[in-house]
Every structure is written in C-alpha cells, then in structure tokens.
Amino acid sequence: MKIAFIPKVAVDPANSERTPKLLYLLSQWFDVLPVPTGALDKKVFDQSGNRFSRYVMFVLNELSIAWTTLRQGRKEGISAVFAEGTYYSLAGGLAARVLDVPLIWDNHGNIKDFATTLGKSGFFLRGNLMLERLLVRMASKVLVVSGREVEAYRSLGFDTSKFEVLPTCADMGLVDTRLRNREDARRELGILDGTKVVLFFGTLKYMPNLDAALYIAREMYPQVSAEVPEVEVFIAGSGKLGEDPPAGVRMLGFVPDLYLWLSAADVCIAPMWKGVGILTKVIDMLSAGRATVVSPLALEGIPELEHGANCLVGKDREDFSRQVVALLEDPAMAERLGRKGRELVESAYSWEVVAPRLRDLVKELADDRQVHSMNVSMAEGR
Numbered sequence: 001m002k003i004a005f006i007p008k009v010a011v012d013p014a015n016s017e018r019t020p021k022l023l024y025l026l027s028q029w030f031d032v033l034p035v036p037t038g039a040l041d042k043k044v045f046d047q048s049g050n051r052f053s054r055y056v057m058f059v060l061n062e063l064s065i066a067w068t069t070l071r072q073g074r075k076e077g078i079s080a081v082f083a084e085g086t087y088y089s090l091a092g093g094l095a096a097r098v099l100d101v102p103l104i105w106d107n108h109g110n111i112k113d114f115a116t117t118l119g120k121s122g123f124f125l126r127g128n129l130m131l132e133r134l135l136v137r138m139a140s141k142v143l144v145v146s147g148r149e150v151e152a153y154r155s156l157g158f159d160t161s162k163f164e165v166l167p168t169c170a171d172m173g174l175v176d177t178r179l180r181n182r183e184d185a186r187r188e189l190g191i192l193d194g195t196k197v198v199l200f201f202g203t204l205k206y207m208p209n210l211d212a213a214l215y216i217a218r219e220m221y222p223q224v225s226a227e228v229p230e231v232e233v234f235i236a237g238s239g240k241l242g243e244d245p246p247a248g249v250r251m252l253g254f255v256p257d258l259y260l261w262l263s264a265a266d267v268c269i270a271p272m273w274k275g276v277g278i279l280t281k282v283i284d285m286l287s288a289g290r291a292t293v294v295s296p297l298a299l300e301g302i303p304e305l306e307h308g309a310n311c312l313v314g315k316d317r318e319d320f321s322r323q324v325v326a327l328l329e330d331p332a333m334a335e336r337l338g339r340k341g342r343e344l345v346e347s348a349y350s351w352e353v354v355a356p357r358l359r360d361l362v363k364e365l366a367d368d369r370q371v372h373s374m375n376v377s378m379a380e381g382r
Contacts, residue, residue, distance in 0.1 A: 004032075011027065066094040081095060081102070085107070104139065108145065144166070146303075201255075220320060270293070292337070
C-alpha cells in the first residue's frame with residue numbers, strides 16, 4: 001500500500017511537530033512517497049514579496065505540486081494522498097481526483113480563527129472559506145485536532161460528516177528516553193543551585209508566541225520576581241523579541257535539545273492569548289511531567305485540562321502571574337500537577353494511544369478504493 005505525502009519534510013523521530021511526526025508514523029505502516037516542493041514554494045509564503053506576484057506564483061506552485069504528485073502517483077501506483085494544510089491539500093486533491101484515489105486532508109486549525117489571530121483581511125477569509133468548502137467536497141477524510149474545530153466548522157455551515165478528530169500528541173517512548181534528572185540537567189546547563197526555573201518555548205516568528213514572550217518580559221516576570229526573587233524565566237525558540245528583556249528573562253534562541261530544558265524546569269508556562277488548534281507546546285510540557293500554567297485558550301484544544309487537577313489556569317494576564325507564583329511557592333502542588341498532567345497525556349494525547357486510529361483510517365480508505373477499482377474493472381470486463 002503506497003501513500004503520497006505532501007509536503008516532503010525531514011523525518012526525525014525526535015521532532016514533536018505534527019507534520020514530521022505524521023510522516024514518520026505513516027512510514028512505519030505504509031510505503032510512503034513524500035512529494036517534494038520546489039523553490040517556488042518558499043517564495044509563495046514569503047510575506048515580504050509583492051502580493052500580486054505571490055498570487056501568480058501560488059497558482060503555478062499548486063499546479064507544479066499537483067503535477068509532481070500525479071506523475072509520481074501514476075508511476076508508483078499510490079493508494080491515497082495524505083496532504084498537510086489547506087494549500088498542499090488543494091494540490092493533492094487535484095492529483096487525487098485524476099488518479100481516483102482518496103484524499104486525506106490534515107487540517108491544523110479553522111481558517112476563521114487563523115485569520116482573526118493573524119489579522120488577515122476579509123478578502124483573505126472569504127477566499128479561503130471558498131477554498132476549504134471545495135476541499136471538504138474533494139476529501140475523503142478531514143483530520144482536525146480537536147472537537148472544538150469540528151464545532152467551529154459546523155458553525156460556518158460546513159458538512160462535518162467527513163471530519164475526524166486526531167489530536168496532536170506526544171511520543172511518550174521518545175519523551176522517556178530524552179528526559180534527564182532535574183539536577184543533572186541543571187548542572188549541564190550551568191543553572192545555579194536554588195534558582196527557580198520557569199520555561200516558555202515557541203518560535204517568535206509566530207505572532208501569538210511573540211505576544212506571549214513580550215507579556216512574560218513586560219508583565220509576568222516583574223510581578224513574579226517581586227514575590228519569588230530567585231526566579232529566572234527562560235524563553236526558547238527562534239526569532240527576536242524586538243527589545244531588551246529584564247535581567248531575569250533569558251532569551252535562548254533555538255535550542256537543539258528541548259527535553260534538556262524541560263528536564264531542568266520547575267514550572268512551564270503557556271500564556272497564549274491568541275491562536276488556533278491545539279497548543280502542541282502544552283502537550284510537550286505535560287508529557288514531561290512538568291507543572292504547567294496555561295491560559296484559557298489551551299482548554300479550547302485540550303478540554304480535559306482542569307485548574308487544580310492537572311494544571312493551573314490563569315484567567316487573565318494578571319491572574320496568570322499569580323498562578324505561576326503559587327506553583328513556585330508550593331513544590332508539592334507542582335509535583336502533583338506535573339504527575340496528573342502527564343497521566344492525561346498518556347491516556348488521551350499520546351501517539352501510542354492515538355496512532356492506531358490513524359493507521360486504521362488510512363488503511364480503510366485505501367482498501368475501499370482498491371475494492372472500488374476491482375468492481376469497476378469487473379464491470380468493464382462484462
């Protein structure tokens with residue numbers, strides 16, 4: 001059984017991001033043919049480029065990816081197309097139609113919330129809604145990360161009968177091999193004894209992450225350090241803050257081993273006030289058994305989160321700081337919440353639990369296509 005996967009990305013079992021992980025998982029069960037994208041693909045999504053030129057390149061890029069998928073699919077005899085995101089799924093859907101194979105569209109978040117979060121225009125929203133309505137008709141299955149996404153699309157008038165919830169998960173086997181003892185991790189990182197370590201991570205090139213990092217530097221850290229003087233906040237992720245942070249906030253940039261920093265942390269935080277889908281960083285934090293403070297946004301993608309049971313929830317920007325202080329001042333509570341948070345991930349948000357559903361879904365679609373093709377061939381033979 002051969003599956004075309006769009007786009008081709010580096011396969012790294014240690015990468016917890018959704019697209020590389022799905023490619024890795026599918027490759028364990030099927031003969032997966034990753035579809036490469038060319039230089040044009042990068043130019044299309046370069047926001048600094050001329051808008052009209054990017055629209056023209058977008059059309060050409062879609063046709064190029066569709067042609068590559070079609071050519072590769074015919075040569076290899078693929079059974080299905082698995083495509084990430086809306087734009088790659090459009091190209092994949094065109095090829096799947098010609099090849100008469102099912103399209104699985106992995107949707108990372110509803111377009112309305114995405115457009116609102118990034119301040120996109122009404123024209124952008126309307127155009128993408130039209131595109132996504134077309135994709136729902138073309139796709140055999142639409143994967144979304146949470147039940148909230150299903151409801152969001154239903155409220156927009158979409159037929160959600162093809163939708164399946166497949167959350168972004170943690171690979172618990174990998175997590176356990178990468179975590180270290182907290183004291184050993186701190187020695188390796190050169191963190192002084194007695195320091196209370198608070199960790200946030202995420203690329204600052206993504207506006208909601210940048211907004212969170214600025215909140216940490218401008219508001220949260222001054223409030224928390226006034227109550228807990230020995231605290232230091234570490235922010236990991238590519239991109240720039242755009243201003244000098246206070247002395248107790250350390251910008252790490254990209255870190256090659258996030259689990260080393262998770263091992264060293266006392267408290268992890270996700271002060272995200274904008275965003276779409278499921279907060280993967282929260283899954284990563286909980287999977288490491290770290291006490292975590294989240295904003296209400298996290299509960300939209302992970303409804304099982306409960307204040308005082310498996311995390312603390314900061315209701316607003318000021319309350320968030322208070323919850324961080326509460327965890328830093330109560331190590332026993334932090335230990336309990338970290339343990340319960342990990343249990344939640346193990347039971348509902350681990351690939352060990354969720355991945356078999358993905359395997360069965362893809363296999364069922366591909367098998368149905370093969371049966372359909374055999375029936376057509378027999379009918380034509382008669």
